[in-house]
Amino acid sequence: xxxxxxxGYLELLAALLLVTSTWLQAKEKIIAWCIAIISILFxxxxxxxxxxxxxxxxxxxxxxxxxxxxxxxxxxHTQQKVTILRIPIQKLLYLLAIxxxxxxxxxxxxxxxxxxxxxxxxxxIVFVCIADWCIIKKKIEGWILWIFLDFFGVIxxxxxxxxxxxxxxxxxxxxxxxGFFAWKKYISS
Numbered sequence: 001x002x003x004x005x006x007x008g009y010l011e012l013l014a015a016l017l018l019v020t021s022t023w024l025q026a027k028e029k030i031i032a033w034c035i036a037i038i039s040i041l042f043x044x045x046x047x048x049x050x051x052x053x054x055x056x057x058x059x060x061x062x063x064x065x066x067x068x069x070x071x072x073x074x075x076x077h078t079q080q081k082v083t084i085l086r087i088p089i090q091k092l093l094y095l096l097a098i099x100x101x102x103x104x105x106x107x108x109x110x111x112x113x114x115x116x117x118x119x120x121x122x123x124x125i126v127f128v129c130i131a132d133w134c135i136i137k138k139k140i141e142g143w144i145l146w147i148f149l150d151f152f153g154v155i156x157x158x159x160x161x162x163x164x165x166x167x168x169x170x171x172x173x174x175x176x177x178x179g180f181f182a183w184k185k186y187i188s189s
Contacts, residue, residue, distance in 0.1 A: 007046055008164070014042035015168040022172060025135055026143075026179030033070030040066060052160070054121040058128055065132040072136050084138045084183045092141060095130060102126045124152065135179075140187060143180035150176055 017039035024032030040063045047055045087095070106122035109115075127149055134142025153169035 007049055010042050011046050011162070011164045014039045014046065015164050015171075017042070018168060019171050019175060022175040022179070026175060026182050028073075028138075030070065030073045033066050033073060036066040037063060037070070054118065054125075058121075058125050061125060061129060062132065065129060065136070069132065069136040084140060084186045086187065087134070087139050087141050099123075099126050099130050120152075120156075124149065124156075138183075140180065140183045143176050143183060146176040147173060147180065 017035050021032045021036040040059050044056055044059045103123040103126045127145060131142045131145035131149055150169045150172040154166055157165035
């Protein structure tokens with residue numbers, strides 16, 4: 001039998017909340033953002049406890065984005081309904097180019113300030129922001145980005161020995177595929 005510490009139980013609770021939040025985002029439910037905020041706060045505490053500062057920064061950014069997502073979806077709920085759309089290819093390529101440039105900038109800032117970040121951390125942070133922005137704006141490409149980011153998360157957390165988060169990211173991959181196909185079905189109808 002596996003014995004979990006306090007942080008282990010908190011990690012499990014955070015994981016369950018994040019899966020619930022992702023599933024509810026795919027169903028376009030505003031409550032998803034509130035659940036995400038609670039879970040992200042737990043994650044920041046856990047990751048800080050293990051001195052995983054780059055992941056703390058990512059989660060802090062996700063916290064800000066989730067608060068913004070809650071605000072935007074709540075505002076839309078009281079006003080007009082925004083439909084799920086695709087990003088035009090030219091705008092998508094522009095967005096990806098900006099993301100790479102921002103990632104390189106973050107990487108150079110980390111070097112300039114002697115911060116220890118893995119080579120992929122700035123890219124991960126920037127692409128998480130873009131994926132969340134797409135979900136907030138109800139752009140289907142957000143789910144595609146999340147599929148790739150979650151596959152990366154599986155590898156990252158397995159490598160670092162965080163097996164609950166590894167399992168969480170495996171479930172995220174499934175949820176992201178669900179979100180993609182649910183939103184694609186909506187676009188097709």
